[in-house]
Structure formats: C-alpha cells, structure tokens
Amino acid sequence: MFLKFIRTCFALFLFTLCAAAAHAAGRLPNVVILATGGTIAGTGATSTTTVGYTAAKVGVDDLIKAVPELKQVAHVTGEQVFQIASENMSNEHWLTLAKRVNTLLARPDVDGVVITHGTDTIEETAYFLDLVVKSRKPVVVVGAMRPSTAISADGPINLYNAVLVAGSQEAVGKGVLVVMNDQINAARDVSKTNTTTTDTFKATELGLLGYVVGNQPHFYRASTRKHTVDTEFDVSNLTSLPQVDIAYTYANVGPTAVNALVAAGAKGLIHAGVGDGSLPIKVRPALSAAREKGVIIVRASRVGQGIVARNGEANDDQLDFVVADTLNPQKARILLMLALTKTNDTKEIQRMFYTY
Numbered sequence: 001m002f003l004k005f006i007r008t009c010f011a012l013f014l015f016t017l018c019a020a021a022a023h024a025a026g027r028l029p030n031v032v033i034l035a036t037g038g039t040i041a042g043t044g045a046t047s048t049t050t051v052g053y054t055a056a057k058v059g060v061d062d063l064i065k066a067v068p069e070l071k072q073v074a075h076v077t078g079e080q081v082f083q084i085a086s087e088n089m090s091n092e093h094w095l096t097l098a099k100r101v102n103t104l105l106a107r108p109d110v111d112g113v114v115i116t117h118g119t120d121t122i123e124e125t126a127y128f129l130d131l132v133v134k135s136r137k138p139v140v141v142v143g144a145m146r147p148s149t150a151i152s153a154d155g156p157i158n159l160y161n162a163v164l165v166a167g168s169q170e171a172v173g174k175g176v177l178v179v180m181n182d183q184i185n186a187a188r189d190v191s192k193t194n195t196t197t198t199d200t201f202k203a204t205e206l207g208l209l210g211y212v213v214g215n216q217p218h219f220y221r222a223s224t225r226k227h228t229v230d231t232e233f234d235v236s237n238l239t240s241l242p243q244v245d246i247a248y249t250y251a252n253v254g255p256t257a258v259n260a261l262v263a264a265g266a267k268g269l270i271h272a273g274v275g276d277g278s279l280p281i282k283v284r285p286a287l288s289a290a291r292e293k294g295v296i297i298v299r300a301s302r303v304g305q306g307i308v309a310r311n312g313e314a315n316d317d318q319l320d321f322v323v324a325d326t327l328n329p330q331k332a333r334i335l336l337m338l339a340l341t342k343t344n345d346t347k348e349i350q351r352m353f354y355t356y
C-alpha cells in the first residue's frame with residue numbers, strides 16, 4: 001500500500017516536471033482529438049439551416065482541417081471513436097471511450113485529450129469520464145450548437161479553445177472539463193440549459209471555472225469534489241454497467257413507471273422528485289417495495305439546482321434511501337451505476353454521493 005502510494009507520488013512528480021519542462025521549452029503539447037459525432041460534426045442543407053440538420057456527418061480529419069489555427073497551439077492527431085448523435089450514447093460507448101482515454105493519457109507523448117461530442121448528453125459523458133479517467137492530464141469535452149455548415153458555426157472556435165485548454169498547464173488536475181462558448185465548466189456541475197442557443201452550457205449556481213480569452217485559459221476556481229485519479233472507480237475490466245433508470249415525477253403521477261422499471265430489471269432507481277425530492281403519496285409504496293426487493297433508491301430533484309436534503313422531505317434513514325445531494329437526475333444515474341460496481345450498501349453509496 002505504502003509502496004503504491006510512493007510510486008503514485010513519484011509518477012505524479014515526474015509527469016508535472018516533464019509537462020512543466022515541455023511548456024518552459026516552448027514545445028507544443030500533443031493533444032489527441034477523439035471524435036464521437038454530434039452537431040459539431042453536423043451538416044445542414046443550407047448555411048442558414050440551424051435546426052433540422054443532420055448530426056454526426058463530418059469526420060475527425062475534416063474537423064481538424066477546418067481549423068488550421070490548431071497547428072499554432074498543439075500537435076493534434078484525431079481518431080474517430082464513434083459517429084453518432086449523442087442521444088444514442090450508451091453505457092457501452094462510455095466504457096469504450098473511457099478505456100481509450102485512459103490508454104492515451106498513460107502515454108508519455110500525450111499531454112491532453114479533447115472529445116468532440118453531441119451537446120444533448122455532453123454533461124453525462126463528461127461526468128462519467130470525470131469519475132473514471134485515471135490521469136491528471138487535461139480532458140476536455142466539446143460540442144457545438146450549430147452544424148458545421150451554418151453561418152457563424154460555433155464548432156471551430158469551440159474546438160480551438162478546447163485544444164488550447166487540453167494542452168495547457170492550467171487545466172492539469174482540474175478534472176474533466178466542458179469548454180464551449182469561451183467558458184470552462186466542471187463536468188460535475190455543468191448542464192445544458194437552453195435547447196438551441198450557443199450559451200446553453202451553465203453551472204448556474206455553483207459557477208463556471210473560467211474563460212478562454214486572448215488565446216489563453218483563465219481559471220478562477222476548481223471543483224471541491226473528488227474526481228479522476230482520486231475516485232475509487234475503475235472501468236478497466238468492465239464490459240457493462242448495472243441497470244439504473246430514472247422515474248420522473250409530476251402532478252398526478254402514479255406508480256406505473258417505478259413498477260415497470262423494477263419489473264424490467266433496474267438495480268437502481270433515481271427518483272426525479274419535485275422540489276426537495278418529495279415523494280408523492282401514490283409513488284412512495286412502490287419505491288419502498290422496490291427497496292425491499294434490493295433496488296437502490298436515490299432521491300433526486302427535477303428542479304435542477306440545490307441540495308436534496310437527507311431526511312428532509314422523506315425519512316431516508318427509515319426508508320433506507322440515498323439522496324443525490326446537488327447532482328441532477330441524469331448525473332445521479334451515472335454515479336449510482338458506478339457505485340453499484342463497488343457495493344450495495346446504502347451507507348457507502350450515500351458517502352459516495354457526498355464525495356463526488
């Protein structure tokens with residue numbers, strides 16, 4: 001254990017020393033772009049087509065060619081990992097992507113990774129990677145709200161900024177980042193907040209980490225939650241993840257969704273409750289019955305901001321439920337899937353929700 005600790009410290013020290021020396025010597029960083037599809041690789045019928053276009057059409061080489069300025073800030077290479085619209089992103093895609101990122105970052109000749117991605121689930125992929133990437137080197141996830149063929153497409157500048165950040169010393173150890181619209185956000189806290197506008201990515205109350213201005217990243221804060229090398233999750237031997245689903249709440253909701261998800265084999269359920277994660281009277285017995293069958297229940301909120309307080313709107317100790325803290329339901333699903341690869345103990349899982 002002690003030897004492992006010393007080895008890790010030494011590796012970290014060496015990495016920091018080499019990266020700092022490279023920057024001091026003026027060497028351009030080596031950044032690998034992993035392309036997965038999305039609107040950043042989308043094409044439309046005309047230059048004014050900004051809705052109704054087709055996502056995931058342009059290959060990684062053409063994405064790179066479209067931004068010759070990348071050559072000024074990094075040695076860039078590209079790999080086409082998938083070519084999909086991000087609503088089709090699956091657990092299996094995430095495992096493949098995370099393993100590729102870990103393999104690349106373990107190489108001494110790779111300084112950072114950029115992932116081009118559809119914006120619809122970018123926050124989920126980014127948070128998954130934040131929990132399972134085993135490196136302090138920068139990982140930046142980037143997308144675009146306008147297809148590559150649009151007037152004022154945002155993809156090229158977003159890609160340029162993402163590569164700049166991924167090759168920077170400032171981004172080392174900050175966890176997985178989402179860089180869009182000149183802003184740098186932490187994977188854990190960022191969400192898509194508008195269906196179509198280019199300023200859609202916000203960490204609202206918890207705040208952005210910084211900006212990219214004047215060809216430079218400017219960081220003002222860092223997430224206090226553990227990530228990357230400091231998590232207990234390891235995907236290297238995983239080929240699938242436990243089934244975790246989300247049951248959404250609304251006025252007049254009944255137990256149908258909860259019962260159906262449990263019958264379909266869910267090992268965990270995120271209850272996207274109203275307000276502070278309240279449990280409607282018609283849903284509570286279904287959730288209790290699910291828990292009695294061994295399904296882990298996490299109380300989250302559909303509100304999008306704020307803490308779901310333990311033993312607030314429900315007696316979680318008595319029900320043996322977990323609360324999501326400030327994670328939105330889609331991110332709570334990711335943490336619960338990973339938690340279930342380690343334990344079924346609700347106290348342990350609650351600890352993880354307060355740690356990551």
Ligand code: SIN
Binds near residue numbers: 040087
């Ligand atoms: C997608 O998420 O793949 C389509 C939408 C987008 O990238 O903005």
